[in-house]
Amino acid sequence: MSFVSVGFRTLFYKEMLRFWKVATQTIAAPILTAMLYLLIFGHVLEGRVEVYPGVSYTAFLIPGLVMMSVLQNAFANSSSSLIQSKITGNLVFILLPPLSHWEILLAYVSASVVRGLVVGAGVFAITAWFAHLSFAAPLWIIVFAVFGAAILGTLGVIAGIWADKFDQLAAFQNFLIMPATFLAGVFYSIHSLPGFWQAVSHFNPFFYMIDGFRHGFFGQSDISPWTSLAIVSAFFAVLAAIAINLLQRGYKLRH
């Protein structure tokens, strides 16, 4: 089986076309939301908080917002596509052809990564005007952005397969993805938290994605980017294994 088979490429292209056709909702809207976060939090907290020496709060906030947008949009892409297809019944067009489980997973996840990165790049392009940002280790930026988007894209596939209704998916997003993202250090360093909550944060995989991503900008982070990479890689492997298992079993797809 080839990962670049025509089947995979077509499904990947279809997923890209799907979000591109509604770009106002899938790209422009999240960029505007991130912009509003920056204006409000940056205005209120600028000059009052210094997380890293010599780094302004707005500069600290921007990578967090970029990564939050990457993660949330990667999740939204695969999960919303799958649940819509399940509910409207057109998922049958994916289930009838000879697409392998890997082709399906990779196509959905790859399109999620693209959407996450496009939105992230858009957020960065707009917000970068508000602070001076350095690129201490650009490779880490790319690695954590791609890994983070792939993880959330995979989580979106799992949620899309599991959910039978839109409100179940909304619950997954509101009670799991959103809190995990917000409590991962988008707006703060976990060193500013009490000891107990610092410890709790270390069980949140989203924290490692954002912390590693931020390291790429400032060359400093709460923990080593190598540690973050190891944890993020392991998390991705576990999620990919779960997603492939669900697809192989036809869980809630093939009865």
Place this chain on the structure above:
Amino acid sequence: MTAIQINSVEKSYKGFKALKGVSLSIEQGEFFGLLGPNGAGKTTLISTIAGLIRPDVGSVKIHGHDVVTDFRNARKNLGVVPQELVFDPFFTVRETLRLQSGYYGIKNNDGWIDEIMHNLDLTNKADVNMRALSGGMKRRVLVAQALVHKPPVIVLDEPTAGVDVELRQTLWKFISRLNREGHTVVLTTHYLEEAEAMCQRVAMLKLGEVVALDSMQGLLRRVSGSQLIVHLKEGALPEGLRPLVSHDENENGKGNRYSLRINAPGEVEAILARLRESGAVVDEMQLQQADLEDIFLQIMGDAKAGKGAL
């Protein structure tokens, strides 16, 4: 060559047995009908063939490829028109067909896509979004989607349900052409006249079991003779003629009207004589050859009465 081999397939949903050991063999090039009342298990069987449902017991092979263990090769050989009118609202007709081609590993398929659209009268809708199409047009796109990869086996699950005469004619003309060119066609329909006109062989399903499997001629021979339909102006049907009644059309509110099964035209005079003797007056009379509907009703009735299947 066997196009579809179904071996002792069983499927249950929460204790309800939708398929009870169905076995069928459909040969390459056949036009095969799968008939049965609602809830007979037709769609469950088709979904099993398509790999959308996994059997609890038994196996299905398409051109020798198991639909579960060798699903990629099995699906390459199969095109399915689903019963539900589903579509992807993001795309135009042409985009939909190009994407479907790609899922089957086919690039640059526009030549065949154009031909399918032409044959299904979709050409002038090629760049129209799926949402903007009427139900009949959406149905045509579903058929086109099933054909983009030129599958040797085509399964149509009630393709003409709720569509107009024009589409039916267009569809059957195209499907007949594909069948003549060697494609195997499996059809489920509630329009028995369609099945009678198109199918060479028929399986009838009832409550998850095959209750009849025969060629169309073989089935038609089973109901020997014809139907004599009489509408009585006066009097009643004599008790002696009651055993010949195949349809008591009074149940349909059509008045004093009966369909009587006869084996030879010579029996008509004897029946009329019995009616005259009983004082009944015939208002209208019609002699009809037995058709698939008679057979269907008879077989389903027999199956209901537990008279055995074959």
